Amino acid sequence: MKTVNIKQLIEDKELLESFCNDMLTGSVAAIPTDTLYGFAAAANNESAVDKIYKIKGRDFAKPLILFIDNFNELTKMGLNTDDNTDQILKKNWPGALTAILPAKTNPQISAFKFETIGIRIPNHKMLLELLKTIPFKILTTSANRSGSISENDPVKIQNEFFNEIDWLIEDGIIQDSLPSTVADFSVSPFKILRQGKITL
Numbered sequence: 001m002k003t004v005n006i007k008q009l010i011e012d013k014e015l016l017e018s019f020c021n022d023m024l025t026g027s028v029a030a031i032p033t034d035t036l037y038g039f040a041a042a043a044n045n046e047s048a049v050d051k052i053y054k055i056k057g058r059d060f061a062k063p064l065i066l067f068i069d070n071f072n073e074l075t076k077m078g079l080n081t082d083d084n085t086d087q088i089l090k091k092n093w094p095g096a097l098t099a100i101l102p103a104k105t106n107p108q109i110s111a112f113k114f115e116t117i118g119i120r121i122p123n124h125k126m127l128l129e130l131l132k133t134i135p136f137k138i139l140t141t142s143a144n145r146s147g148s149i150s151e152n153d154p155v156k157i158q159n160e161f162f163n164e165i166d167w168l169i170e171d172g173i174i175q176d177s178l179p180s181t182v183a184d185f186s187v188s189p190f191k192i193l194r195q196g197k198i199t200l
Helices: 008-011 011-024 046-055 072-076 085-094 125-133 154-161
Strands: 002-005 029-032 037-040 064-066 097-102 116-120 138-142 168-172 183-184 191-194
Touching: 002 008, 002 011, 008 011, 008 125, 008 168, 011 037, 011 168, 029 125, 029 154, 037 046, 085 097, 138 154, 154 168
Parallel strands: 002 168, 029 168, 064 116, 097 183
Antiparallel strands: 029 037, 037 138, 064 138, 097 116, 183 191
């Protein structure tokens, strides 16, 4: 496992290039977010996505979440939303709201195989900077074993997953927080699937 602070990763071009190359060829990283640490894989690499499921012991029927760095990425990826949904998302992004939308076939997320996709813009300044910099999309899920508590301490992640993940991008202990609210905007009216930090 390679361990690096997220600020150092962004500022060190050689280190960033090494990270990108590893991720594009199947590595799994643990990354900081605004709510907890998460596992991340390149969204166009099926073996890396499968690796996350195996590490977590996660049900393969449960999709991962796509992180994007700005609202306009939805349009670029062909993920069209109506005006009401746009208003809700713009009001709460960046933030702890995961929006379920109809998925579209896209080479950037070729490892994603579900009809709907959960998308979020995390409210974490350095992570957003990283997302803007790397030349691929990432699929994510909480950095823990399925059924265990979500983790906010990078030292604990390092101890437990040392031989299983390839990169630990750390940003210290993340303040305890509720998980993201999950809302399904693929139906009308939208439906709250998990009530978390944000109330709609």
